[in-house]
Amino acid sequence: MPLQTPPLRGIHADRGAKFTEFGGWDMPVEFDSIQTEHRAVREDVGIFDVSHMGQIHVTGPDATTLMQRLTTNDVTRLEVGDAQYAAITDEDGVIIDDTVVYRLPDEDGDATYLFVPNAGTDEATHERWIGYRNEFDLEATVDNQTDEYAMFALQGPNAADLLEDVSEDAPTELGRFEATGATVAGVECWTARTGYTGEDGFEIVVPWSEAETVWSRLECQPCGLGARDTLRIEAGLLLAGQEFDLESNPRTPYEAGIGFAVDLDTEFVGRDALIEANEDGIEEQLVGFQLIDRGVPRHGYDITNAEGRVVGEVTSGTMSPTLEQPIGLGYVPVKYADPGTTLQVVVRGRSKKARVETTPFIDTA
Amino acid sequence: MSFNVPDDRHYLESHEWALQTDDGFRIGITDFAQDELGDVVFVELPDEGESIAQEEEFGVIESIKAVSDLYAPVGGGVLSVNEALFDSPELVNEDPFGEGWMLEVEGADETELEALLSADEYEDQIA
Numbered sequence: 001m002p003l004q005t006p007p008l009r010g011i012h013a014d015r016g017a018k019f020t021e022f023g024g025w026d027m028p029v030e031f032d033s034i035q036t037e038h039r040a041v042r043e044d045v046g047i048f049d050v051s052h053m054g055q056i057h058v059t060g061p062d063a064t065t066l067m068q069r070l071t072t073n074d075v076t077r078l079e080v081g082d083a084q085y086a087a088i089t090d091e092d093g094v095i096i097d098d099t100v101v102y103r104l105p106d107e108d109g110d111a112t113y114l115f116v117p118n119a120g121t122d123e124a125t126h127e128r129w130i131g132y133r134n135e136f137d138l139e140a141t142v143d144n145q146t147d148e149y150a151m152f153a154l155q156g157p158n159a160a161d162l163l164e165d166v167s168e169d170a171p172t173e174l175g176r177f178e179a180t181g182a183t184v185a186g187v188e189c190w191t192a193r194t195g196y197t198g199e200d201g202f203e204i205v206v207p208w209s210e211a212e213t214v215w216s217r218l219e220c221q222p223c224g225l226g227a228r229d230t231l232r233i234e235a236g237l238l239l240a241g242q243e244f245d246l247e248s249n250p251r252t253p254y255e256a257g258i259g260f261a262v263d264l265d266t267e268f269v270g271r272d273a274l275i276e277a278n279e280d281g282i283e284e285q286l287v288g289f290q291l292i293d294r295g296v297p298r299h300g301y302d303i304t305n306a307e308g309r310v311v312g313e314v315t316s317g318t319m320s321p322t323l324e325q326p327i328g329l330g331y332v333p334v335k336y337a338d339p340g341t342t343l344q345v346v347v348r349g350r351s352k353k354a355r356v357e358t359t360p361f362i363d364t365a
Numbered sequence: 366m367s368f369n370v371p372d373d374r375h376y377l378e379s380h381e382w383a384l385q386t387d388d389g390f391r392i393g394i395t396d397f398a399q400d401e402l403g404d405v406v407f408v409e410l411p412d413e414g415e416s417i418a419q420e421e422e423f424g425v426i427e428s429i430k431a432v433s434d435l436y437a438p439v440g441g442g443v444l445s446v447n448e449a450l451f452d453s454p455e456l457v458n459e460d461p462f463g464e465g466w467m468l469e470v471e472g473a474d475e476t477e478l479e480a481l482l483s484a485d486e487y488e489d490q491i492a
Contacts, residue, residue, distance in 0.1 A: 030403055
């Protein structure tokens with residue numbers, strides 16, 4: 001299957017980006033260097049093209065009910081302009097995906113939502129919504145708009161200043177997880193104070209045809225998926241396909257440390273299983289760790305206890321550009337999950353000492 | 366993008382170079398290789414006195430995004446190791462043919478050079 005391309009692929013290539021396949025998309029992985037891009041976001045401001053993220057639009061008299069039934073958080077708490085992190089779980093309470101749900105202005109008097117599933121999952125997610133809408137006999141329109149909108153993430157302590165420079169009505173008064181329509185570089189965009197880096201910043205949903213106008217005016221360090229990964233690992237945030245995966249790493253939100261996004265007082269697919277899981281407690285949980293010995297932890301490496309018995313697996317790891325220390329995430333039995341616990345990570349056949357750390361690894365906005 | 370390929374040395378297809386010195390051969394990776402890897406954060410090298418064999422692994426290099434084996438362009442006994450890389454692995458990015466060198470080996474069989482690429486041939490390979 002040919003890869004999907006973001007609207008600005010040619011512009012990124014001209015800027016010298018290297019590309020990688022991610023979720024079926026051909027995306028920039030590195031523009032200058034991961035360390036340069038990472039530092040720009042931590043200390044100044046950087047911009048990511050995240051047009052590979054899905055956009056699904058839901059409206060109609062039963063839009064709220066449909067969203068409530070298929071996401072783990074309480075959608076009824078959202079007022080227009082609110083954003084909410086949630087998981088999408090199956091009947092067993094296992095995470096299929098994680099997403100941010102935005103409540104858009106009402107359309108024709110009906111509550112209206114935009115939610116952002118992960119790269120490559122938009123079609124399956126769209127089908128899931130349609131399937132359950134029909135099964136529950138709900139009146140709602142579900143549109144997959146992934147190919148109609150680009151999405152840029154402007155991230156870093158100076159993101160608000162830059163946005164103010166190119167926007168007549170810069171939404172710099174927005175709180176975290178708030179969103180609004182705003183004119184950016186003369187283009188009407190959905191602009192949210194959200195991100196995936198642990199820094200202050202904005203995610204901007206831009207009509208595909210206007211993508212170049214907005215991107216070119218938001219002049220700052222362009223950043224690729226490489227820096228996006230190191231930034232989110234430092235912030236202790238989950239990556240679909242690594243920290244959870246329906247097939248290769250089935251996890252409940254409680255194991256993955258996102259129980260805060262589950263509201264058991266709402267009615268959703270997976271709720272019964274999660275009530276039980278919540279009562280039983282978890283056996284394994286996601287932890288952050290730092291390697292004390294030299295080496296770099298990577299996805300798939302074994303985690304052992306101090307005696308060398310395998311107790312878990314690394315889901316993500318990197319050399320942290322901010323801390324200049326090797327850090328990672330992985331699942332271990334709860335008895336090894338307390339910060340300070342000594343573990344080992346097997347790096348190419350050699351055991352390297354590691355210590356469980358609290359996440360996020362850095363101070364976040 | 367064009368990469369530096371000095372013509373005073375020999376190249377292995379897997380992007381390592383060998384430079385003849387008074388004592389034997391100096392070994393490192395190419396400008397193209399460091400660019401492909403991105404920010405180098407960790408280098409694992411053999412100890413002095415160990416021997417390495419041509420086209421066999423002699424170490425590991427890790428960048429933020431990838432881990433990669435290092436292959437010996439020539440065999441021999443390890444005479445010295447560039448210990449500066451342990452504290453400053455970024456030297457491999459900054460100066461791959463100079464201060465980012467990795468090993469010096471002695472006692473190499475010079476006929477092994479026949480199996481290596483010239484600068485021109487290596488340049489064609491990465492073009």
